[in-house]
Amino acid sequence: MVKLEHEPENMDEVRAEIDRLDRALVKLLAERQRYIEAAGRIKSDRDTVRDEERIRDVLLKVTAESVDRGLNPDVAVKVWRAMMEGFIAYEFEVWDRHQGQQ
Numbered sequence: 001m002v003k004l005e006h007e008p009e010n011m012d013e014v015r016a017e018i019d020r021l022d023r024a025l026v027k028l029l030a031e032r033q034r035y036i037e038a039a040g041r042i043k044s045d046r047d048t049v050r051d052e053e054r055i056r057d058v059l060l061k062v063t064a065e066s067v068d069r070g071l072n073p074d075v076a077v078k079v080w081r082a083m084m085e086g087f088i089a090y091e092f093e094v095w096d097r098h099q100g101q102q
Contacts, residue, residue, distance in 0.1 A: 036094070040090075040093075040094025040097075046092070046096075050092075062080045063077060
């Protein structure tokens with residue numbers, strides 16, 4: 001389990017740290033989105049946008065990493081499923097914009 005660098009003493013400190021982490025997560029998600037956009041441009045067939053085998057693979061990796069890092073794996077899977085569904089929907093939009101016009 002990852003230890004906190006500084007144990008918060010009040011809710012203001014807790015919230016400030018959560019806000020800091022949220023900013024870092026947004027940065028990482030924006031980077032992830034760029035790869036989703038690339039996938040939407042690269043994939044030649046719309047039917048390949050949703051890849052169930054890849055979804056299973058990602059969830060297996062996330063579950064293993066969450067256990068190693070002290071993150072509740074049930075929470076991790078729920079978060080990743082929601083995130084992936086949002087990105088899959090976005091990838092369909094990108095695909096339609098770039099490939100569907102050909």
